[in-house]
Amino acid sequence: MANYLNRLAAAALLLACGSAAAQLGNGGGTYAGVDKININPPAIVAQFVGNAQALLNADKTLLAAVGLPELAAKAGAEAGALAPDATRAQIENALKTQSDSGQALEQQLAKAKLDDAARLQFSMGIGDLARGVIQYAGMSRDLVEMRKAIKPAGAAGASSIYLTKALPGAVKELGQTLKAVVDYAKANNITLPPVAAEALAQL
Secondary structure, three states: OHHHHHHHHHHHHHHHHHHHHHHHHOOOOOOOOOOOOOOOHHHHHHHHHHHHHHHHHHHHHHHHHOOOHHHHHHHHHHHHHOOOOOOHHHHHHHHHHHHHHHHHHHHHHOOOOOOHHHHHHHHHHHHHHHHHHHHHHHHHHHHHHHHHHOOOOHHHHHHHHHHHHHHHHHHHHHHHHHHHHHHHHHHOOOOOOOHHHHHHHOO
């Protein structure tokens, strides 16, 4: 029975993570939302992980497009290392990698010269980043509302409470990065996905 329940719990985590990733993979920026009635810290962590993986992969795409392959590989590796039951330390590492990636990308834009292939890659990366910003912004708003209701018991509870405090700052940084890449795209006649404007409107 215990093994059966453990398998059910693991499946629930994977479904939550997969749902978030599916939202990010579509053409728009629809935000799935966090269940505010049946508060489930493991599901909150799993949903964050799905969002974080998609954002890190967006960083990977953008960094590769502007000629920073080593940092692109680091972002991709960080995305691959995350699991639905990520610890607080792993969540902190993911957020730090996102922050570092954004700073490096913004600095590189001042001197980046993109060929046609890189321009297409950059445009795709903007769309992925914009969808990620929408997910983070929505999740951040939900978690701030739920902060007092989340119980700190267990690793997932502690991680969820940490996210209520850390996500607003992450959203602000991601918004700055998104604005920078959008401005670069406009200045260099690179196609902007419609979802970019949707994301900027939420900041």
